[in-house]
Amino acid sequence: MVKNLLMGALFCVFSLMSIQVVHADDHEPPFIGGNYWEVTGIKIADGAGLKYSKWLASEWRKNADFAVEKGWLVSYSIISNVHARHDEPDLYIVRVFENMASVAENEKRRTEYLAWAKKSMEKMQAESGNRAEYRTVMSTALLQEMKFRK
Secondary structure, eight states: OHHHHHHHHHHHHHHHHHHHHHHHHHTSOSEEEEEEEEEEEEEEOTTOHHHHHHHIIIIIHHHHHHHHHHTSOSEEEEEEOTTOOTTSOSEEEEEEESSOOOHHHHHHHHHHHHHHHTOOHHHHHHHHHHHTTTEEEEEEEEEEEEEEOO
16 A cells, blocks of 8 residues: 555656646747848849949958857858849848847947948948949848757
8 A cells, every 4th residue: 555655656747747848848838039130122224234243252341250250140141142032132132140230339340340441331331332333132030049948
């Protein structure tokens, strides 16, 4: 009889432990937030593909590499929309980062970037405007990767 009571008590203890584990899983979402992906769709003017590609491979890449080196970006890539329709971007520029920077962190980054780039805000704005002659930013989306919790 004592043996049966002991076995019954152990069964109850292990049952309660398993119920708590199941109960805990019911209160956690199946996903956990991962990196942020900023995806910008670019339409390139007819005949300007080489010009824009050269700029991306030089100036833009140098800037992105600096951001990766500083830890501001995790990675970046450029994806071609091989069969783009007339109303779709030709390229997607993807920048991946771990978290959103605070206002103070953004100010710090801006100061560091301007010192590194050795350009004024006016010069960078003018350069960006010049690219509008051969490319159009169609859209920018901010996405967050969702990772399975388990």
